Amino acid sequence: MIEIKNLHKSYKMGSNSLHVLKGINFSVEEGExxxxxxSSGSGKSTLLNILGMLDELDEGSYTLDGVPIKxxxxxxxxxxxxxxxxxxxQSFNLINYKNAMENVALPLYYQKVGRKxxxxxxxxxxxxxxxxxxxTHLPSELSGGQKQxxxxxxxxxxxxxxxxxxxxxxxxxxxxxxxxxDLIQKINDQGNTILIVTxxxxxxxxxxxxxxxxxxxxxxxxxIEQIRAAQYVQ
Amino acid sequence: xxxxxxxxxxxxxxxxxxLRTFLTGLSVASGIFILVILLGFGQGMQNGIAKEFxxxxxxxxxxxxxxxxxxxxxxxxxxxxxxxNENYDFIALLLEDQIENKSxxxxxxxxxVNYGNETLAYNVQGVSPQFQFIENEFxxxxxxxxxxxxxxxxxxxxxxxxxxxxxxQKLDSPIGEFLDISGxxxxxxxxxxxxxxxxxxxxIYIPLSTAQQVFNGAxxxxxxxxxxxxxxxxxxxxxxxxxxxxxxxxxxxQAHTVAPDDTSAIQIYNPMEEAxxxxxxxxxxxxxxxxxxxxxIIAGIVGVSNIMLIVVKERTREIGIRKALGAKPWSIVGMIxxxxxxxxAIAGFTGLILSxxxxxxxxxxxxxxxxxNPSVDFNVALTTVFVLIFAGAVAGFFPAWRAAKIHVxxxxxxx
Numbered sequence: 001m002i003e004i005k006n007l008h009k010s011y012k013m014g015s016n017s018l019h020v021l022k023g024i025n026f027s028v029e030e031g032e033x034x035x036x037x038x039s040s041g042s043g044k045s046t047l048l049n050i051l052g053m054l055d056e057l058d059e060g061s062y063t064l065d066g067v068p069i070k071x072x073x074x075x076x077x078x079x080x081x082x083x084x085x086x087x088x089x090q091s092f093n094l095i096n097y098k099n100a101m102e103n104v105a106l107p108l109y110y111q112k113v114g115r116k117x118x119x120x121x122x123x124x125x126x127x128x129x130x131x132x133x134x135x136t137h138l139p140s141e142l143s144g145g146q147k148q149x150x151x152x153x154x155x156x157x158x159x160x161x162x163x164x165x166x167x168x169x170x171x172x173x174x175x176x177x178x179x180x181x182d183l184i185q186k187i188n189d190q191g192n193t194i195l196i197v198t199x200x201x202x203x204x205x206x207x208x209x210x211x212x213x214x215x216x217x218x219x220x221x222x223x224i225e226q227i228r229a230a231q232y233v234q
Numbered sequence: 235x236x237x238x239x240x241x242x243x244x245x246x247x248x249x250x251x252x253l254r255t256f257l258t259g260l261s262v263a264s265g266i267f268i269l270v271i272l273l274g275f276g277q278g279m280q281n282g283i284a285k286e287f288x289x290x291x292x293x294x295x296x297x298x299x300x301x302x303x304x305x306x307x308x309x310x311x312x313x314x315x316x317x318x319n320e321n322y323d324f325i326a327l328l329l330e331d332q333i334e335n336k337s338x339x340x341x342x343x344x345x346x347v348n349y350g351n352e353t354l355a356y357n358v359q360g361v362s363p364q365f366q367f368i369e370n371e372f373x374x375x376x377x378x379x380x381x382x383x384x385x386x387x388x389x390x391x392x393x394x395x396x397x398x399x400x401x402x403q404k405l406d407s408p409i410g411e412f413l414d415i416s417g418x419x420x421x422x423x424x425x426x427x428x429x430x431x432x433x434x435x436x437x438i439y440i441p442l443s444t445a446q447q448v449f450n451g452a453x454x455x456x457x458x459x460x461x462x463x464x465x466x467x468x469x470x471x472x473x474x475x476x477x478x479x480x481x482x483x484x485x486x487x488q489a490h491t492v493a494p495d496d497t498s499a500i501q502i503y504n505p506m507e508e509a510x511x512x513x514x515x516x517x518x519x520x521x522x523x524x525x526x527x528x529x530x531i532i533a534g535i536v537g538v539s540n541i542m543l544i545v546v547k548e549r550t551r552e553i554g555i556r557k558a559l560g561a562k563p564w565s566i567v568g569m570i571x572x573x574x575x576x577x578x579a580i581a582g583f584t585g586l587i588l589s590x591x592x593x594x595x596x597x598x599x600x601x602x603x604x605x606x607n608p609s610v611d612f613n614v615a616l617t618t619v620f621v622l623i624f625a626g627a628v629a630g631f632f633p634a635w636r637a638a639k640i641h642v643x644x645x646x647x648x649x
Binding site: 040054055070072074075082083087089091093095097102106109110111112114117154158165180207 | 243250251492547555556557558561563591638641642
């Protein structure tokens with residue numbers, strides 16, 4: 001599904017150049033649930049941004065579902081993002097004047113799906129994350145966990161090839177975190193490919209594979225026995 | 235533009251950001267409103283001034299004798315100048331090719347006008363037939379004076395619509411009725427109206443020759459009135475009337491031994507010259523109104539741009555989210571512009587309709603001197619609205635474009 005070869009990325013900081021990713025080789029199969037771990041500054045967010053086409057690579061190659069991702073202009077990147085990727089952010093990033101259903105329906109708007117169908121799909125995905133009754137509530141009326149579940153529903157609504165989650169539990173308490181991880185695991189069980197950036201070991205252990213980043217290179221890449229979050233959720 | 239989905243998206247945004255929309259709209263609507271009202275009053279002033287000059291024919295020239303104030307050739311100041319028939323006749327010869335209409339006037343002072351046993355308080359003036367065109371009188375019934383009346387010194391009178399209404403309202407027509415003017419009967423043969431309205435309709439006209447003979451006028455005249463042939467070009471018309479005035483003045487000053495710099499002995503009133511002064515004043519006022527109006531519009535544009543900047547700033551994060559979800563840069567620009575143009579257009583037309591409505595309703599009732607029926611050229615107003623919409627779009631484009639170019643990561647980091 002994802003194929004990365006010899007990925008380099010550096011940022012210009014004034015006259016200095018900061019080499020963040022120093023030759024990453026990495027691939028993800030369909031249906032995997034991967035945790036990318038590392039301390040801050042290890043380059044894990046940069047990697048996720050490149051995977052998410054929010055940032056461009058300097059060197060190396062990136063292939064997503066057989067499509068080489070290169071020479072992206074804004075429009076092309078937007079197209080790929082819309083078709084291939086779903087994002088979940090630490091700070092939820094819901095649009096605050098749109099209710100839960102409208103937020104979930106938004107990626108479908110950019111896929112040029114009709115209004116009626118958008119709403120039906122949005123409700124379907126809200127139902128999947130258990131928030132159907134909250135469809136008409138604004139984000140400000142939802143708890144953190146609920147917001148993240150809406151954000152996950154939104155990411156799923158576009159039916160992406162890969163779900164990218166940047167510290168999805170970073171702003172949540174552990175109980176709520178486990179609820180969200182339970183949801184992510186269930187989505188993964190349905191065969192969706194998911195990448196999670198996290199620095200919390202317990203969250204990482206709920207994935208099927210952990211990739212450790214340190215100073216811009218992968219120092220460890222191992223498959224693990226998944227811990228189900230459901231056992232922590234009442 | 236005709237993408238229904240986008241309209242729905244915009245209506246959603248507008249519905250959920252009512253205050254922001256309202257404030258944007260208010261700045262635009264009030265800009266247009268003020269501009270239209272200003273332009274309306276500019277036009278009203280122009281109408282009003284035009285109306286003031288409509289009372290008499292525009293190219294008319296009026297001569298009023300007065301009292302000398304300067305010693306000249308052994309003559310003492312304080313001498314009253316009396317115009318006489320020979321002055322009038324000489325001018326007619328001297329300036330024959332420059333005159334269109336001419337008429338002397340004799341005011342019958344201390345006259346008593348009676349109809350039956352009613353005593354009436356109107357002026358009686360002896361004039362020539364052409365006076366009708368100098369004073370801009372139109373005939374409502376019967377006829378005006380003619381040359382034959384003048385030649386045979388007929389005892390006839392022309393009354394005004396106002397007199398007709400006030401005195402003869404019981405009759406179908408006053409024609410053929412007799413007025414008693416200081417004991418002498420005059421037959422009414424016509425009713426006139428004045429373009430300047432009823433305040434110019436207090437006069438009864440009788441033939442000049444009759445007036446001089448019957449009321450002991452001898453060959454005396456109270457004033458002289460002329461019109462000059464119409465000239466299409468305004469400046470040429472002004473030049474013509476000034477030249478005419480100067481010739482006239484020189485002759486009369488010589489004929490009556492008046493110092494050339496004595497301004498009160500012979501007074502010549504020349505509406506054309508006055509009009510020129512008013513029109514240049516008017517031009518200044520109109521320019522000022524336009525200037526203020528354009529400044530208002532600029533303020534409106536600045537307001538719109540300002541709000542657009544704030545809107546984009548406020549929506550940076552939202553734009554980032556939309557981009558992460560797959561919005562293309564042009565769809566972001568399109569969305570923001572579409573919204574800006576929509577709000578500006580609605581607000582602009584609201585301002586336009588309100589102000590036009592106000593002018594339409596209040597305009598005809600404005601009764602102030604020099605302001606008449608303030609109104610505004612609809613096309614001008616419409617153009618202004620479009621200019622404002624266009625300017626709003628341009629002003630909105632740059633922040634929108636910058637917003638569309640924002641890096642998603644940075645936008646999402648924006649709190």
